[in-house]
Amino acid sequence: MPPCELCGREASLQPASVEGVEVDLCNDCIHYGTPLKEAPAQTLILPRYGDTIEYITEDYAQLIKNSREAQGLTQQELSNTLSVKESLLQKIEQGRLEPDFELAKKLERAFSIKLIHKALNEHIKHQSSKKGLTLGDMIKKK
Numbered sequence: 001m002p003p004c005e006l007c008g009r010e011a012s013l014q015p016a017s018v019e020g021v022e023v024d025l026c027n028d029c030i031h032y033g034t035p036l037k038e039a040p041a042q043t044l045i046l047p048r049y050g051d052t053i054e055y056i057t058e059d060y061a062q063l064i065k066n067s068r069e070a071q072g073l074t075q076q077e078l079s080n081t082l083s084v085k086e087s088l089l090q091k092i093e094q095g096r097l098e099p100d101f102e103l104a105k106k107l108e109r110a111f112s113i114k115l116i117h118k119a120l121n122e123h124i125k126h127q128s129s130k131k132g133l134t135l136g137d138m139i140k141k142k
Contacts, residue, residue: 051121061095067111
């Protein structure tokens with residue numbers, strides 16, 4: 001039997017929605033969410049300790065703006081080139097919106113800059129004797 005995604009206990013599971021995330025919960029944890037009638041469409045996969053994770057650099061806004069200005073492009077010209085809305089590009093350059101990985105890759109190619117970095121996940125060390133990391137390992141219970 002697969003483990004409950006909240007407590008890690010191996011039991012029969014029911015699909016449920018917990019704060020907008022679809023998870024499989026045991027009967028003891030089902031009251032933390034809203035039971036679903038169908039199996040979840042997607043499963044949230046959390047990185048485990050030691051996994052390689054990708055992230056967008058913190059200074060993405062300044063890198064993108066400086067690169068665009070260095071090539072003499074306006075936001076409108078760049079938005080047309082990348083097939084994105086100009087307002088989206090404005091928010092990204094202002095640092096109010098982080099680009100998704102698809103757009104970040106387009107920007108990396110367009111400007112020959114590095115926006116996506118890889119790192120070893122060392123932030124969450126799994127202390128439990130259970131197999132794998134559960135949502136319960138990530139939150140503090142009352």
